[in-house]
Amino acid sequence: xxxxxxxxxxxxxxxxxxxxxxxxxxxxxxxxxxxxxxxxxxxxxxxxxxxxxxxxxxxxxxxxxxxxxxxxxxxxxxxxxxxxxxxxxxxxxxxxxxxxxxxxxxxxxxxxxxxxxxxxxxxxxxxxxxxxxxxxxxxxxxxxxxxxxxxxxxxxxxxxxxxxxxxxxxxxxxxxxxxxxxxxxxxxxxxxxxxxxxxxxxxxxxxxxxxxxxxxxxxxxxxxxxxxxxxxxxxxxxxxxxxxxxxxxxxxxxxxxxxxxxxxxxxxxxxxxxxxxxxxxxxxxxxxxxxxxxxxxxxxxxxxxxxxxxxxxxxxxxxxxxxxxxxxxxxxxxxxxxxxxxxxxxxxxxxxxxxxxxxxxxxxxxxxxxxxxxxxxxxxxxxxxxxxxxxxxx
Numbered sequence: 001x002x003x004x005x006x007x008x009x010x011x012x013x014x015x016x017x018x019x020x021x022x023x024x025x026x027x028x029x030x031x032x033x034x035x036x037x038x039x040x041x042x043x044x045x046x047x048x049x050x051x052x053x054x055x056x057x058x059x060x061x062x063x064x065x066x067x068x069x070x071x072x073x074x075x076x077x078x079x080x081x082x083x084x085x086x087x088x089x090x091x092x093x094x095x096x097x098x099x100x101x102x103x104x105x106x107x108x109x110x111x112x113x114x115x116x117x118x119x120x121x122x123x124x125x126x127x128x129x130x131x132x133x134x135x136x137x138x139x140x141x142x143x144x145x146x147x148x149x150x151x152x153x154x155x156x157x158x159x160x161x162x163x164x165x166x167x168x169x170x171x172x173x174x175x176x177x178x179x180x181x182x183x184x185x186x187x188x189x190x191x192x193x194x195x196x197x198x199x200x201x202x203x204x205x206x207x208x209x210x211x212x213x214x215x216x217x218x219x220x221x222x223x224x225x226x227x228x229x230x231x232x233x234x235x236x237x238x239x240x241x242x243x244x245x246x247x248x249x250x251x252x253x254x255x256x257x258x259x260x261x262x263x264x265x266x267x268x269x270x271x272x273x274x275x276x277x278x279x280x281x282x283x284x285x286x287x288x289x290x291x292x293x294x295x296x297x298x299x300x301x302x303x304x305x306x307x308x309x310x311x312x313x314x315x316x317x318x319x320x321x322x323x324x325x326x327x328x329x330x331x332x333x334x335x336x337x338x339x340x341x342x343x344x345x346x347x348x349x350x351x352x353x354x355x356x357x358x359x360x361x362x363x364x365x366x367x368x369x370x371x372x373x374x375x376x377x378x379x380x381x382x383x384x385x386x387x388x389x390x391x392x393x394x
Contacts, residue, residue, distance in 0.1 A: 001031045001348040004068035006061045006084075007039040010075050012302070012316050014042030014323035015330060017072035017093070020053040022331035027054035029339070030347030036064040042320075043327040065089070070349050072334055074327075079106055087111030090349065092334055094118045094131060097363060097374060098264045104377045108364040113351070117333060119371070121360035128336040129357070133177045134329040135319040140181030140259065142318050143286040144170070147255045148189060150304065150311050151284050156190020167192050169252060172211070173270050173295065174259035175202035178288055182257050183209045191255070196246065198238075216245040239268075246270070251278045257286045258295035264373070266293040273297040273307075281309025290314035 003026055005018040016039045018026075023033050033055040037047055047057045058064035065071055065084040073093035077085075085091070088111055095116035097104055107114045117131045127133075147170075148155055157167035170186040172179045175197035183206060186193045193211040197203075206213040216238075250256060250271065256279075258270050267289035276285065276298055287299040298307055299314040319326040340357065343350040351358055353365070362370055369377045 001070065002068045003031050003033045004058075004064040004071045005033065005035040005039055005055075006064055006071060006073050006077075006081065007036040008042070008074050009061075009078060009081060012320065013075055014317070014320040015074045015327045016040045016043050016045060017074050017327075017331060017334060018050075018055075019043075019328045019331040020045060020049040021328070022335045023050055023053040023055045025335055026338075029342060029344075032056070034058045034064045034068065036061050040327070043323040045324070045327065070338070074330060076100070076103060077107075079103070082106055082110050082112070085110060085112050089113070090351070091115065092117055092337065095363060097371070101374060101377055104363055104369050104374055108367055108369050108377075111367050113365050114363040115337075115358075115361045116363050116371075117337065117361065119361050119363075120337075121356060123356065125340075126357050126360075129333050129340070131330055131333045134333055135326060136176065136178040136259075137181045138322050138326050138329070139288055139318040140178035140183075140257075141185045142321050143178070143257045143259075143288055143313075144182050144185040144189065144255075146313055146315065146318075146321075147257065147284045147286050150313065151255060152282050153254075155186075168254040169194070170255045170257070171195065171249065171253040172257050172259065173197075173246075174261075175199070175206050176259060176261075178259040179257070180205055180209065182259065183211045186255075187211065194249070194253075196242075198242075214245075214249060216241045243270075243272070247272075247275050247278065250275050253279065253283065255284045255286075257288065259288045260295050261289050261292060267295050269297065270295040271297060276307050276310055276312065279310045283310045285310065285312045287312060287314045288318060291316055 026033050035050045035055045036058050040050060051057055062084050068089055070090045076093050076095045090113045092115045095114060095118060097116060120126050120130050154165050155168045158165040168191045170191040170193045172182050172195040175195050179195060183193050183195055187210050194214050195206045195211050196214050203213045260268050260270055262268060285296055287294050287296040289295045290299050290301050296312055298305055299312045301314050302316045303314055305312040338349055341350055341352060364370060369375060
């Protein structure tokens, strides 16, 4: 069986879908691996490192994907990249189907069996395959580091002969994987940390990390979590009261990090322009939801915005700012997913379409869109002609 690892072509993507370590394990399982030249450059994985692990280095995406049975990517393929794929090939990537649902029809039309790693069900068997957790963990850490870099003061309390420096006050909005890592990181740096979340279960997790949990209505929180572990959208009344409470709390903070996301929906607005302007000059806000519309009024994707001295950081692809670790963890997620369905005798990726994990991540199969959330998307003609010399166009 041939596994192809393609170089990412979407702007700003520094990660790669394999590491030398995962390639070595695929080869040990009996697979052949082709890695497009330069695929690991953004993560500082050289072609030679992949070659030493047992991979073939292909001169282009077309060559890497040629005769491949399984293609691994970080982000979903563009229409141009799709032209590389043979009918019947399997694809595993962070598909973000909500972002470009029309592409699903193109994948189906091309005969690609696509698996969305970002739709991995949150069940015990799939924990080691959960890319949202592995990448969000790094994003939460990096958010605090980025905030500290822009904050013009020290984070911990310091007592010197010249006087004392007060510890920074850090407020984390959303205590999922990213938020909890942000809390832990801010605490390690010596900040006074508080956090909020709409899920009741988050209270104990926040407090276990040494932060203060703040909310306007604990009773409303107790019914605010889905069976899958995600947050539900709260009632308008709760949102109003929470916003009023938060607006008073935010005024006292030096750093605010927002992490709230609702799968398949625009990010909820947590900080209004009025709240932003209520903070003292020199304060920092990090909007980790900026790629889905943002939690913060005035945040801009890919920019650091100055609002009367308050800096709003809206960096894109925050995990990709730690490309080596993000790639290694993502590669391990993919390895665990593929290993779970690996036929050791035939040395191939054998999909059990009735398995709960496959049901959760399968988007297309046999020329059709099969995921229940996207069943209304029709198969479509895929992509423009491939260009072996210059790679994907457009």
